[in-house]
Amino acid sequence: MRFEKTQRTPLVEMSNSHCLIVGECYPENISEWSQPVFAALEDCVGTQDSFDVDIELYYFNSSSAKFLFDFFEFLDDKADEGVSIVINWRYRAEDDTMQEAGEDFEEDIENCTYNLVEAESADA
């Protein structure tokens, strides 16, 4: 499943073993955008023993923060049920806002392996 990137929403790729989110996230209507993404996640996670998540966001607004929180909470519950889940939160070097955001989410994750990864600089 693939959700194309727009000016205000990131690219999302979802398979039974992997989820990739890259870009900026401040949708015009957060629930309209997030519902199909969340539905895809629910369909995919748990179909296999493990699931990997790569997230590289450059900006997200406060409405999207709630989506990300729910997204991680869902993954953490699945990990508690026995799925082996690895989350990689990627941020650009010197982007302290996204680094801090990654640290904030990390604090509420108990059952997933969570990595903060400093990514290479801008790919323009």
Added chain:
Amino acid sequence: MTNLDTVGLHDFMQRRKTLFCYSGPLTEELLTTISNPVRHQLTENETPEAIANRVFGVFIEQAQNIIRYSSQKTKAAGDSVGTIAISYIDETFLIEAVNQIDSTQKSALEKTLLELSLKDQKDLRKLYRQRLKDGPPEDSQGAGLGFIEMARRVKRFEFDFNDSNSNPMFVYRGWVE
């Protein structure tokens, strides 16, 4: 002729070092469109990316506050009216927004912002995470995080209620450097 003073408008904007200003009905669709020149202006200034992102973040939250909470609506479509501006003064960005609010909203808003202004970064971060867990308060149309988010991104902020008429004008200024 008239005294529209177009040159005066130009001089005023230049003098107060305003890079971008929009005043009028604001919708999410319009915000998508005006995000581009705002990004462009921030890049033109050769601003470090981390700072440009903070300015942009405060700008988006302020714009969405106008869209959600301005009590001044257009007659035709019911769109929210407000003014939003970004200026660059002495190597500091000033992001300003003003919109009319319902007088019944004033005291709650004032209380929220006063409380936020007294918190340090550590407490703001804690409050932000708590709000994420708890979900939005009843009167919020967003995640209830906007003002906390802005307080975390700015060096300082101030707010004001211009009470000259029955509907107060809510003013918010945030400085990013």
